[in-house]
Amino acid sequence: MQFDQILQYTLSGLSTGAIYALIGIGFSIIYNATGIINFAQGEFVMLGGLFTLSCLEFLKLPLWAAIPCAIAASTLVGMLFERLAIRPLRQPTPINLVIITIGGSILIRGLAMLVWGKDTHAVPSFSGDTPIAIGGATILPQHLWIFAITLIIIAVNKVYFYHTISGKAMRACSYNRRAAGLVGIDVRRMVMFSFIISSAMGAVAGIIIAPLTMTAYDVGVMLGLKGFCAAIIGGMSSGLSTVIGGLLLGVLESLGAGLISSGYKDAIAFIILLLILFFRPQGLFGKADSERV
Amino acid sequence: MNIKVMNFVIAAVTVLFSANAFAAAPIKIGALFAVTGPAAFLGEPERNSAKMVVDEINKSGGIKGHKLELVVYDTSGDATKAVQLATKLIKDDKVVAIIGPSTTGETMAVIPVAERSMIPLISCSAGSKITDPVKKWVFKTAQNDSLAVGKIYEYLQKRKLTKVSLLTVSDGFGASGREQLKIQAPRYGITVVSDDTYGPKDTDMTAQLTKIRGSHAQAIICWGTNPGPALVAKNVRQLGIKTPLFMSHGVSSKKFIELAGSAAEGIKLPSGKVIVADMLPASDKQKKSLMAFVKDYQRHYNTEGDHFGGHAWDAVMLIRNAIDNGAVTAAAIRDHIENTRGFAGIGGTFNYSAHDHAGLGKDAFVLVEVKNKDWKIVK
């Protein structure tokens, strides 16, 4: 019995953790390319879910068509955000960037409230709701989708960053923006690219999780913050360490809620965040690096 | 420039005179609802209902020649705002009574203001501490949580189910329910075998439910408002838990069934009678009010009215009845409300007295079950 419970906590934690990981990678990509922590990252998760809903209900599209449409729409919002708020910023100090992305996130959330209302909306699962038993634990088909899509995205990321020109250029930006500019990389285009990729990833996370958690104009806040915790644990890498960070966070939260106290579940994530920031600011798996201290 | 000013003056004078041309001065009633923010699911139907019933009253010529004027402010569920706006209603708008606020926290914050200014406050929130102990100027129309808890526990007692697991949301609504669930359990010979909470924004409750699954509970009681309970219902289905699941009156609207989908089937919950108005026997005293409310709401807003809106409806009607009996001042309205007996409204049949400013008995709730995406009364 006890073992069954632990298994269930772990499986539940992993599926939430996969979502945190996807959001966390979105944070990291923008951070690495631009040095910005995009506080509006969570809003793209919300947009992904709600655009899917609109495509399904108002445009009457089938699911396979609704998903790419929703990703495209969310990405467009991400592009507009970069173009209208980030790029024209005259004094891009860290504090101004924090404030402007917070302002942007409030703005996007407010507009979403006007468009979709304040109600929570249910989104249909990709392939039914029949539970699947694994040992003594059960998961839903949607969980399998979450795991599969997370894996695919990590793989695609890897290929993009290491085997394409623009991916390599973006990595160059993350190492040294000025040097990248000197060797002829269009840094501004890379910044735009980073916003495109991470808003698309946020949207994907929002789409695959919506059938499980339902969606509303304000779901982005908490998910965004948790995603950030994942990225911090992973040392702001846009690869595997953030994924592990997300999974770890998800599992710890789930175990904490089940075994310690459900009331302090969210506190667990933020205490981990603080501990990591205090003691291992380079991330749990990173090499010591004084830059962030 | 001058012509513009002249025009304005003429317009203003005309408006003033035409307003005076109407019979007796309108009576101003204030309302504080959380139309936006996390409690919008309460505030929105409440505002709609209050506006609707005031419109209806004015359309039929007002009360004894008095038109009603409703001044509604949105508190967005924030206690500070609620206090500011209550002050505004009293000082600037000079209302004779205030309806709302929507949540217990806001109400507790506003009570000192109402008491000090001696303006009757008819709260639309459920917390029992609002009228316990009785405060001279404070009434409420929402059913006490204790009544809803009693309804569930009665049912469990009848079926000799004695072990329950609690899963409540960590906001005002959940905390108040949790307190009542724990206090009343011994009275029905029930033991609480596990007591967990979830956050209002949580997206997965399988951890808490896994724990509950291991606890040998004979019933799970979840206390929260949408969307949390819908997630709980889905997660219960996912984990294959067969223990009967009970919800609170916080989700007694079609929205819950829509969100939880097939996972809602078989869930039982205490509810105001609004959602089952058409199934009530003709002998039910509330039937007339209920049917009128449901019909009007459908006509005005093209969606189904729920019992949250009903709280505002009841509050306006209490004031209406008081004015109908000749009360126009704040003090007279208060006295009349306190003397209201046998008023069959939406929330139940109200019997106020000097010792009871909540006014409702157990008959305010019925236990309903979700069957085929609709409600059914549990006998």
Add this chain to the structure above:
Amino acid sequence: MAKPIRSGSDLMKRNLLLFAGFSLLVMLAPQFFRGGYLMNVLVFVGINTMLAIALNLLLGYAGQISLGHAGFFGLGAYLSGIMTTTFSMNPWEAMPVAALVVGCLAYLIGFPVLKLKGHYLAMATLGLGIIFFIIFNETYEWTGGPSGLSGIPNLQLGSIVFDTDVKNYYLIWGVTLAVMLFSMNLAQSRVGRALRAVHDSEIAAQVLGVNARHLKVQIFALSAIICSLAGSLYAHTMTFISPTTFGFNFSIELLTMVVIGGLGSIYGSFLGAALLTLLPEFLRGANDYDIIVYGGLLVIMVMYMPGGLVRGIPALFRKIVKREAESGNA
């Protein structure tokens, strides 16, 4: 173009005059809105001004962001509330005790937190704020949990009970003016100069002999103490507190006040607090839109008026005057 260089004492005289004028205006204000509802809003403008100044000392002067200041505000309110209800302490005694506890706590937390910079600092303080919020919610034996804590006594001075808006107005604004004066003095002092040095370059400040790390922690603790004081006053004027007031959103609102008003300006903090507290009054009727207005304001201010209202409006004014003059010449 060349302006006469003012001597230090001239500047101080001017500042003092400005402050005296401002205080007079504040003290006379009730005469204009006697008893009206606006008095109540102005009480909250006072509380928010204190909070904005607290955050501004940290953000505007020392250049350290905090997204968790609502937590210190709440801690002050809850400590005062609990001490005066559960332990029936005198509010006047509870207030300094609360401030002391919050100050010590902030001092201790300050060391590890302020080691961080920029975005990381923002995230750490945000996390702190959320943890505080969860504690307010979960320790219901003490705080009453989400249903809140009621029955907090009003402050009392001799036979005067501070239970009306007008009385509270004088009380709150008395304290607010004191906080303003104190902060302005601090900004002009050696400490203020050292803070600005830390703001511009921590390393340079260190080289010049400023113990930057310790200074940052001290200003963080001071800022928390002011928040705690504002929290206590809030608790005793409202007589009821619940966690939602002290959540993440309020931290953001405070940040908005400081940024809109103007970083590093005490009057700016007042302007920001006044604007954001009064804004809902003008937006009423357009209720669903106020969230958009907040977000929009924040974005627009950072983009087009990064110095805040306090610097932006005079600049705008000068621009207009210049344009008028130019068109007049042409």
